[in-house]
Amino acid sequence: NHLNLDAKVESLQSSLKVGERELKELLTSFSEQSKSLESKNAKLKSLTIELNASSKKNNKLSDTNETLNSSLIQIKEELAVVSNQMVQKEIELDGFRKRE
Secondary structure, X not given: OHXXXXXXXXXXXXXXXXXXXXXXXXXXXXXHHHHHHHHHHHHHXXXXXXXXXXHHHHHHHHHHHHHHHHHHHHHXXXXXXXXXHHHHXXXXXXXXXXXX
16 A cells, blocks of 8 residues: 555656646746747837838828929919910900001
8 A cells, every 4th residue: 555655656746747847848938939029029119110200201291292282283373374364465465466
């Protein structure tokens, strides 16, 4: 009976050693995965900062583009007015020429 008890104790100690080894492997794996995640998180933060900077530049370019488009529309309108005035002056000149 005493031998049977010794065998059970040895079996439990052996199982405990296997469990400890497996636990150490899991902890090592967890530590490696944690370091990998920290590295990936740092890269993600860096990319987020770049994305935000790029977004701000894009917004500024968009605002500049809107301003330029607005200016172009205004210039076109002013050119149309000047063109109409030139046509009117030509008509007036033709009228003076015909009178002479």
